[in-house]
Structures are given as C-alpha cells and as structure tokens.
Amino acid sequence: MVVGFVGAGNMAGAIMNGILRAGIHPAQDMIVFDISEEKRSVFQQKGLRTAASVSEVVKDADIVFLAVKPQNFAEVLEEAKKTVTEQTRFVTIAAGISIHYITSTLGCDCPVIRAMPNTPLLVGKGATALCRSEKVSDEDFAFVRSIFEACGTVEILREDQINVATSVNGSGPAYVYLFAKAAAESADRQGIPADAALRLFSQTLIGSAEMLLHSGHTPDELIKMVSSPGGTTLKALDVFYSRGFEAIIDEAMLACTHRAEELGK
Known part of the structure; x- marks a missing residue:
C-alpha cells in the first residue's frame, strides 16, 4: 500500500x-x-x-x-x-x-x-x-x-x-498559548522574569492536564481542591467569574465553529 x-x-x-x-x-x-x-x-x-x-x-x-x-x-x-x-x-x-x-x-x-x-x-x-x-x-x-x-x-x-472539534482541540492550543502569555507577562510585571514564569506555568499546564485526565475528579472538583476558603485562589477566580470568563470562552469557541462552517460552504 x-x-x-x-x-x-x-x-x-x-x-x-x-x-x-x-x-x-x-x-x-x-x-x-x-x-x-x-x-x-x-x-x-x-x-x-x-x-x-x-x-x-x-x-x-x-x-x-x-x-x-x-x-x-x-x-x-x-x-x-x-x-x-x-x-x-x-x-x-x-x-x-x-x-x-x-x-x-x-x-x-x-x-x-x-x-x-x-x-x-x-x-x-x-x-x-x-x-x-x-x-x-x-x-x-x-x-x-x-x-x-x-x-x-x-x-x-x-x-x-x-466543526465543533475545531474549536476544542484544533484551535485550542492558541487559547492555551494566549493564557500562558498573559500569565507570564503578569508575573514579569510583578517581578518574576517572564522566562522563569513561563516554565512554571507550562509545567502547571502539564500537571493540571494530567489531573484532569487521570485523577478521576471533575473540573469543578479539581477547582475546589485548589481553592481554600478565604485563600489566594478564590481571589483570582472571583476576578475571572466577575469578568465572565466562561462566557468569553463559550463565545470564542462558537465563533471558531461558525468560521469552520463558513469555510465548508
């Protein structure tokens, strides 16, 4: 063959x-x-x-x-x-x-x-x-x-x-890279060199993905495991939630799927 x-x-x-x-x-x-x-x-x-x-x-x-x-x-x-x-x-x-x-x-x-x-x-x-x-x-x-x-x-x-998969895994790496870029740049502004922050954040992505795949816990359960009452994580999450983070992701993925459908016409 x-x-x-x-x-x-x-x-x-x-x-x-x-x-x-x-x-x-x-x-x-x-x-x-x-x-x-x-x-x-x-x-x-x-x-x-x-x-x-x-x-x-x-x-x-x-x-x-x-x-x-x-x-x-x-x-x-x-x-x-x-x-x-x-x-x-x-x-x-x-x-x-x-x-x-x-x-x-x-x-x-x-x-x-x-x-x-x-x-x-x-x-x-x-x-x-x-x-x-x-x-x-x-x-x-x-x-x-x-x-x-x-x-x-x-x-x-x-x-x-x-076409929906295009918005999940096909274009998904770009979402992750944008998140990593923003996190590294914020760390740099706070005093950690961007390259060191990017290494730390990249390993965090790898470890988090492994937890999602193999821990047996749902995303909501994993979020709760990291979020101590009155702690630092909840302060960060409060900002994400108040800015409509999940709605932004949904809107972006729908736009991606729609574009895939347009390309097929």
Missing part, C-alpha cells in the same frame, strides 16, 4: 514524521507533493518518493492525505480529478471541508476520512478527532487511526461534530 501526501507543511510533516518514528509504514511506500521544492526535498532525504503534481500522488497512492489549507481545496481537488478512482481513499485535515464537498467536487464516491488534529502533533502530543464516510473500511480506518495515535490521542466523532 502506498500512502500519499498532498502538502508538506507543519501538520503534514508531523504526520509523516510520526509514521516514520513509529515504524507504521515504510518510507519507500510513501509519496509526497508540495509546491515547495525545499519541503519536498526534506522528505526525499528521509527516503520518501516525491511527486511532480497532485494528480501524480492520487494516481500512485492508495491513501491520500490532503494536507492543504481550506482556501486551496478547490484547485487541489480539480487536479486530483484527473486520476482519482473509487478505490482512492482520502484523509482530509482541513477545517470545515466536508466529506460531501470532497466527493461531489471529485465526482467520485470514494472513501473519505475527516481528521481534525492540532499542532502538538509536532511533538508527539497531538489531539485528533476523526470521522469517516460509509465507504471507509474498518481496516483502512484502523490504519489511519494508528497514524494519529502515534502522534497523540484520538477521539472518534460523527461528522456533524467535527
């Missing part, structure tokens, strides 16, 4: 490197195309084959990862139409692009898997939501799932939930 990639940017690179690192598939049975010769050459040096066009990848590969921006999808699919067959399996990682849009644009009822990963795939700690069309076999779905599991954790959702 040949696995192809259209696009060799950060996310595609993380997936390809994850495959190679975990030994999921041999490099010689992978083919990649990107408009950047420099990006193609990086993976050629790792043993992958390179292609001169989108249609060449689609012709030669059994499973094709479409790792391009939503804005470029129409032209990529038009090029793919030249060589696509109903046996070609596709995996799309673009926000908002539906299975129906792909099959209708291709004019081919081929199997399609939608994935919504995030950038921590780059360090093997990604979070990916997956769904599939009815045409996707259990074997192919298990293979694609194993690729994303090699780079982090996977959740299986319905397609009508994937």
